[in-house]
Amino acid sequence: MAHLVSTDREALLAYGRSVGLDARRLQFKPLKDPRTGERRNAWHWDLVGRFLPPPAGAAGERPGEATR
Numbered sequence: 001m002a003h004l005v006s007t008d009r010e011a012l013l014a015y016g017r018s019v020g021l022d023a024r025r026l027q028f029k030p031l032k033d034p035r036t037g038e039r040r041n042a043w044h045w046d047l048v049g050r051f052l053p054p055p056a057g058a059a060g061e062r063p064g065e066a067t068r
Helices: 009-019
Strands: 002-006 043-047
Touching: 002 009, 009 043
Parallel strands: none
Antiparallel strands: 002 043
């Protein structure tokens, strides 16, 4: 499982629509901003199965090469 987290709820919803995630599964959880220590509103998707990004080294990616 992976988490896709943002303080921009609309951006996450747009992403979810583009890949077929059910908007009802978007979760709200205030998180501490590491830069200021203040709590900020944040949302996240729990990504599992086909929604997970490919593992490092998959699809011809060379070790140490970042996916763009």
